[in-house]
Amino acid sequence: MKFTLAWLKEHLDTDASVEEIADTLTRIGLEVEEVFDPATALKDFRVAEVVKAEKHPDADKLQVLEVDTGKERLQVVCGAPNARAGMKGVFAPVGTYVPGLDFTLTKAKIRGVESSGMMVSERELELSDEHTGIIELSPKTKVGSAAAKALGLDDAVFDIAITPNRPDCLGVRGVARDLAAAGLGQIKKRTVKPVKGGFDNPVPIKLEFAKDAANACPIFAGRLVRGVKSGPSPEWLQRRLRAIGLRPINALVDITNYISYDRARPLHSYDADKLTGAIRARLGKTGEKFAALDGKTYAVDETMCVIADEARVLGLGGVMGGEETGCTEETTNVFIESAYFDPKRTARTGRTLNIQSDARFRFERGVDPEFVLPGLELATQMVFDLCGGSPSKVTVAGKTPKPTPPFKFDMTMIGRLSGLALPHRDIRRKFAALGVKLEGKANVLKAIAPSWRPDITAAVDLVEEVVRLTGVDRVPATPLARLSGVAAPVLTERQARQRLARRTLAARGWWKRRGPSCHSPKRSCSGGGQPELTLDNPISTELAQMRPSLLPGLITAAKRNRDRGFADGALFELGQAYRGAAPEDQYVAATGVRFGQSALPGSGRHWSGAAPEADWAAVKADATAVLAALGLSQANLQVTREAPAWFHPGRSGALKLGPKVTLGVFGELHPDTLEALGADAPMAAFELYLDALPAAKAKGTAKPALQASDLQAVRRDFAFLVDGDVEAGAVVRAAGSADRALITDVGVFDVFTGQGVPQGKKSVAIEVVLQPRDKTLTDAEIDAVAEKVVTAVVKATGGELRG
Numbered sequence: 001m002k003f004t005l006a007w008l009k010e011h012l013d014t015d016a017s018v019e020e021i022a023d024t025l026t027r028i029g030l031e032v033e034e035v036f037d038p039a040t041a042l043k044d045f046r047v048a049e050v051v052k053a054e055k056h057p058d059a060d061k062l063q064v065l066e067v068d069t070g071k072e073r074l075q076v077v078c079g080a081p082n083a084r085a086g087m088k089g090v091f092a093p094v095g096t097y098v099p100g101l102d103f104t105l106t107k108a109k110i111r112g113v114e115s116s117g118m119m120v121s122e123r124e125l126e127l128s129d130e131h132t133g134i135i136e137l138s139p140k141t142k143v144g145s146a147a148a149k150a151l152g153l154d155d156a157v158f159d160i161a162i163t164p165n166r167p168d169c170l171g172v173r174g175v176a177r178d179l180a181a182a183g184l185g186q187i188k189k190r191t192v193k194p195v196k197g198g199f200d201n202p203v204p205i206k207l208e209f210a211k212d213a214a215n216a217c218p219i220f221a222g223r224l225v226r227g228v229k230s231g232p233s234p235e236w237l238q239r240r241l242r243a244i245g246l247r248p249i250n251a252l253v254d255i256t257n258y259i260s261y262d263r264a265r266p267l268h269s270y271d272a273d274k275l276t277g278a279i280r281a282r283l284g285k286t287g288e289k290f291a292a293l294d295g296k297t298y299a300v301d302e303t304m305c306v307i308a309d310e311a312r313v314l315g316l317g318g319v320m321g322g323e324e325t326g327c328t329e330e331t332t333n334v335f336i337e338s339a340y341f342d343p344k345r346t347a348r349t350g351r352t353l354n355i356q357s358d359a360r361f362r363f364e365r366g367v368d369p370e371f372v373l374p375g376l377e378l379a380t381q382m383v384f385d386l387c388g389g390s391p392s393k394v395t396v397a398g399k400t401p402k403p404t405p406p407f408k409f410d411m412t413m414i415g416r417l418s419g420l421a422l423p424h425r426d427i428r429r430k431f432a433a434l435g436v437k438l439e440g441k442a443n444v445l446k447a448i449a450p451s452w453r454p455d456i457t458a459a460v461d462l463v464e465e466v467v468r469l470t471g472v473d474r475v476p477a478t479p480l481a482r483l484s485g486v487a488a489p490v491l492t493e494r495q496a497r498q499r500l501a502r503r504t505l506a507a508r509g510w511w512k513r514r515g516p517s518c519h520s521p522k523r524s525c526s527g528g529g530q531p532e533l534t535l536d537n538p539i540s541t542e543l544a545q546m547r548p549s550l551l552p553g554l555i556t557a558a559k560r561n562r563d564r565g566f567a568d569g570a571l572f573e574l575g576q577a578y579r580g581a582a583p584e585d586q587y588v589a590a591t592g593v594r595f596g597q598s599a600l601p602g603s604g605r606h607w608s609g610a611a612p613e614a615d616w617a618a619v620k621a622d623a624t625a626v627l628a629a630l631g632l633s634q635a636n637l638q639v640t641r642e643a644p645a646w647f648h649p650g651r652s653g654a655l656k657l658g659p660k661v662t663l664g665v666f667g668e669l670h671p672d673t674l675e676a677l678g679a680d681a682p683m684a685a686f687e688l689y690l691d692a693l694p695a696a697k698a699k700g701t702a703k704p705a706l707q708a709s710d711l712q713a714v715r716r717d718f719a720f721l722v723d724g725d726v727e728a729g730a731v732v733r734a735a736g737s738a739d740r741a742l743i744t745d746v747g748v749f750d751v752f753t754g755q756g757v758p759q760g761k762k763s764v765a766i767e768v769v770l771q772p773r774d775k776t777l778t779d780a781e782i783d784a785v786a787e788k789v790v791t792a793v794v795k796a797t798g799g800e801l802r803g
Helices: 005-009 018-027 172-181 211-216 235-243 251-263 343-353 358-363 369-387 412-418 424-434 459-470 493-507 551-563 616-629 671-676 728-736 779-797
Strands: 002-004 032-036 046-055 063-068 073-078 088-092 108-110 113-115 157-160 205-208 219-226 268-271 279-283 289-291 297-299 305-308 313-316 334-340 395-398 407-410 437-439 444-448 569-578 586-595 638-640 647-657 661-669 683-689 714-723 743-752 761-770
Touching (some): 002 235, 005 172, 018 157, 205 219, 211 279, 251 268, 251 358, 334 369, 493 616, 551 586, 714 779
Antiparallel strands (some): 032 157, 108 113, 407 444, 638 647, 647 661, 743 761
């Protein structure tokens, strides 16, 4: 939202400086993005008088001017047809940067005649597209004075950011109202007086909506003004529009643009001679099209509110008008529209057709519904003042939407919620400046929000207004009361597990990645792809679905690293993924991808030759390390071959807690999966489902007793002959369960098939560690445990002890 200082002072009586205004705007939530002083940009340009103008000796269309700059007389070669002796214009001396030409002037010879400077046109100063002649100033303008002042461009321009909940500040009067409430002046009374119509409006207005769509345009007002003389708008209006970046078009159009910025009231004017019959607001029909003011043709549908006559669509309600019925300098009869359009439907229409306009920007945030008629009267008065004509009576279809209902407001809430202690008189003054009415004399009052503030609907909103206008810097910093004893843990068990998982992976050399919770449907190679996971309004096509897994994002990140020369790495992410649209389908996963030679510290080069590529064993070790850090006993962990299809068969597995609970999966990624994502094999990955971990058992603050022994461990080796399809893990689990008091570890050190082993069989050799606690084990006790191991393995696997 842009406005000039002079424009602001038409609504605000204040002596505040530009700096004070800018500081106050930012303090009350209307953040100033820029304060631009055009006089600074034009500081080198001066007012000069053409003393003499003679024909160039070697060019028919050029003149040689003698220019008085107030300090000296210079010779300038000029091609403008309106250059003549006695006129005053804008002069750019040598060394001046001309923005419209994007170069700095130097002394030059033009067709053999030296030229020291330049008389400039409006386009060369980027004031307009006018370039048929140089700028001509009033004869009363002082020679040598600043051109910016002579052009009326010495007015500071404010550019402020408006949050979506403040549509009232999309008009200069709304900004002035906020500054007055903040104590930076007094708001001026600018009452809009009705303009008396001399005849009945000959253009009927109709609202044609079904009951369920009546809110699309609840009120539509309009009137005809006959006999107008539309031409260029006056200089003050053009100057004001240019200052905020708008291009003046003609008086009728400029008036509606001016009121849109002055009062946050978008209007539209039609050339009445181009209308056919009644003008109506209705929903569009499939197949209808119209040529808009931006030069493009748009197809409408039955969800959009359109303005139409009996022959065609004239425009989109609240978004943009049509080119065919737009006002030009030849317009003599103008129909002025002032209506209220539904914010949601306006926003949806604008997004569907990708139309950005000042009208849409205001209507989708919510304009003042009670300013429909005053806005029409204000526009009529300006048309009458600037273009003449005779206005008709006003025609109104529909009625103003119901205002925000009154609500109770307890004045003590301000101190209770914010800590501010303000006099009630000061609080009432702020609310009066904002337009909020308070009825009653006690602390509990009846509050009525103004129609231009759709964001004020409850008592807490008024508290927020007081804090905003007073200044957050004045809210006292009151420390919380100190609690006795030890504070309870802040993190939940789930949060603590996630933090511990991150720290464990980081300690093992992994690099953390954070990606978006949605991805491209093309990446659904790791599950997902269900229609219910597709977003209705995605930011982009690359983020159109909620991710079913963290793997695709990590694989893509690994690919990007490889493409940029980082051949080895280990990336992990901890975040949410989605199996479906139901709340219970959301889960938290800790996922990692290793690529290159990341299984060893450092990168590729290794003393023993090429370091091993990252494989299933490396990621399995990482996954089990995380589970161990989270308190899961390794004795209870089972490894099965139930990995999903996006892992390599035979080089992957699942980590389970019993037959039903899957804690995670690991392994090398399938080549087809990597090919689908454009990545090169090999890569290994794991994915842990942290929500599947059982809840930790309640325990006291005392640490468990240290289980340590000063006695030497006993190690015994066993080799079992089992069927080829028996998993080595089954042998390990059976052996470990033989005597849990003495057996502390079981590991596989050899699997053999070949000579000496029958067809269809394999030999699995394990090492069993026995740790005595109280006394050294005797041979008989060791043999007894060995017998238990053999019995347990034979029973569990159907194998036999190999001789």
